């Protein structure tokens with residue numbers, strides 16, 4: 001897919017295209033910004049654009065080179081990413097890559113090395129990589145992506161041209177979802193909020209049953225005292241439940257303060273929300289929302305998921 005299909009990051013794409021068109025590619029790039037922004041998609045498209053056979057400064061998506069990159073079969077485009085079960089990028093892997101890029105490309109203009117979540121490089125691996133980044137081979141471009149730049153070695157960062165990705169404004173993301181991806185309301189509205197402006201995350205969720213699922217969670221855990229905490233075992237499931245409950249109680253709070261209804265996250269259930277204004281006192285809403293956000297905090301510290309959920313439900317049901 002061409003750069004034009006990457007929505008919401010015009011400034012960043014413009015910088016890359018300017019480098020491509022002026023044939024002033026840096027030896028190394030760092031695509032930085034939180035998870036779910038679409039950094040890796042941008043990095044892959046950049047790799048394609050560098051070597052595309054049909055487009056100047058862009059990725060056609062259909063030439064032999066673009067297709068090989070898509071299928072991860074291109075002999076000159078290499079990917080290093082954390083493997084399941086271990087999130088360390090090891091020095092042996094970096095060395096292997098270095099051997100590959102020291103050679104001229106077989107068929108591409110440039111060898112491209114994509115290093116995904118580069119903060120996972122071990123100290124040894126980062127040091128080894130640094131040697132190459134200090135004097136990158138003419139015919140190679142390194143593209144690092146990282147959602148945790150603070151954990152990345154400063155020496156590595158200093159060798160890269162940094163392209164910073166940021167979340168979009170909620171309204172902007174909602175419009176992109178509707179106009180460019182044909183996602184209907186109220187799904188686009190909810191995704192815009194729920195993804196907190198992270199377009200990659202929103203797009204990953206677009207095919208999911210998220211809207212139905214979030215309504216199930218609201219029915220089961222906020223509206224009915226019957227929902228069972230036993231069915232929730234995975235940390236990720238609880239994270240979704242807590243985040244959905246947070247949107248629900250935040251909305252009740254907002255209706256109570258008289259916020260315009262278009263700002264509601266659960267706009268699809270506006271009438272029910274209005275019906276709840278009198279059920280919860282301000283203090284009750286405060287303590288429910290506090291409990292939810294504390295639970296999200298403890299979840300990251302591996303506190304038992306069932307206990308956390310029981311605690312939140314106890315808070316909700318007391319009211």
Ligand SMILES: [Zn+2]
Pocket residue numbers: 048051052053054055059060061062063064065066067
């Ligand atoms: Zn192409």
